Amino acid sequence: MASKIDSFLVTFALVAATLNAEDGCTLYEVAAKNLEEREIFSELVNKLNLDVWSPAMPERSGRVLVLKDQRATFENEFTAAGIQYKVVVERMEELIELERRKLSLAAKITTTSNRIIPIDRMHSYDEVNDILDNLAKDYESVDVFSQGTTLEGRPIKYIRISSTKFMDHEKPVVFIQALIQAREWVSLPVALHAISKLVMDVCDEDQDLLDDIDWIILPIANPDGYEYSRTVSRLWTKNRRVNDHECVGVNINRNFNIRHSGPGSSNNPCSDNYHGSEAESEIETRAIRDILTLHQGRIKLFLNLQSFGSHVLFGYGNVSLPPNGLILHFLAVQMAASIQNYKDRNYTVGNIGSILGEQPGIATDFATEERYVGYSYTINIASYGNDGNIDNNNGHLVEDLYLEEAAEEVWEAIKYSARFVRDNDFNI
C-alpha cells in the first residue's frame, strides 16, 4: 500500500512538472554596450516582468529567461531599443530534464558514509533535517534549532557547531546561510560540505576553526520554495505565500527591513523580485533576522551563499560603501584568490549594487546596518560548463560532479574569511 501511494505521488509530481512554468522557456544572452543601454535593459525587464538570471552590464553580458508567449514582445522591444541579444538555450526544459536525469543517476550510486555528508547529489528538505538531527545525536559539538515554521508547516532549522557549546562569549561567530533563493541549489551542498568539514571530517590543520570560532549554519533558508523547486517548478525562486491576484511568492532577499521596496525590487506580486506587502512580512525573513538578533555582537562574519556568476559581493545594495568598504574589498579579493589557488576560477569582487544593480531589502545589508555584523558577503557560486570552464548558460542548474567541485572550492573561501575575521575584528 505504501509503495502504491508513493508511486501515485511520483506520477502526480511528474504530471505537475510537465505542466510547469519552464515549458517553452528560452534563455537569452543580452549585451549592454554602455551605461545607457544598461539603464534601458533595466527598464525593459521591469516593464516586461522578465526573469533576469544575471543583469546585462557593459563589462559582462546578461542572461534573461523568457516565456514562450513573451518571446515576440521581448525581441521586438529589445530590437527597437537597439540592444543586442541572442538565444543561448532554446528550450530550457531540455536542460532541466538532463539535470534531473544526471542527479537521479548520481543519487543511485552514492555510497553512504558516516564520515562525510555526500554532496554529489541534492538532498530534500526532509533529508537535510535528518542529517542535522543525527549529527546532534552523534556529536557533542552540534545542536539543532528551529526558528519559526513556514506557511506550509516546515520548521526553519539551523545548526550550531561549537567546541564550547556557545558558552565562550569571547569567540566570534560565523553565520552561513544557503538557499534563500529556492532555485539556487548549489548553495546547499556547499553549506553541507562546510558542516562535514567542521563536524565529521576535521583536518588537523583546521582544528583552530573549531577551537577559536563558533558556527551557525542555516542550510535551507527558504524550505517551501526549495521543495517547490525540487518537485514542481525547477526555476522557482520565491517562497510560497499566496498574494493577491493569485500570484504566489515573496522574494525573501528583498523583504528585509533595510531600504525596503526601493528600485531593484518590485511591488508586483507576480514578479520574481516582489518585495512583499511590507518589510519583514515573511516568516523566513524574520527567522534570519531573529538568528542575527539572538547572537548580535558575536556574529562577525555573515556569508550568504547564492548562485551564479562567480562573484564575492559586499554592501551596500544602494551602491554606497559601508565604513569598512576598503577592508571588505580587501578580504573579498583574498577570498577570490583562495578559490583561484585551489582551482582556476576567476571570481569577480565588488560592491553588490554596482555589480548586479541596486538591491534593496537584502539580508547581508540588514546584517551590517541593523545588526552590526562587520563582514557580510554574498558569494555567487560559479556556474559550471561542460568542459570544466565557467559557462553562465547553465545558470542555476547543477550536476553531480560540479556540486562537489563547488563545495570544495568555496570551502577555501569560507576558511580564509573565518580566520580573517577572527584575527581582524571590526566594530561597525
Ligand SMILES: *[C@@H]1O[C@H](CO)[C@@H](O)[C@H](O)[C@H]1NC(C)=O
Ligand atoms: C545608502 O545607504 C547608506 C546607509 O543607509 C546611506 O548612508 C547612503 O547615503 C545611501 N546611499 C545612497 C546613494 O542613497
Ligand SMILES: *[C@@H]1O[C@H](CO)[C@@H](O)[C@H](O)[C@H]1NC(C)=O
Ligand atoms: C582566469 O584568469 C587568468 C588570468 O587572466 C587566466 O589565465 C585563466 O585562464 C582564467 N581562468 C578561467 C577558468 O577562466
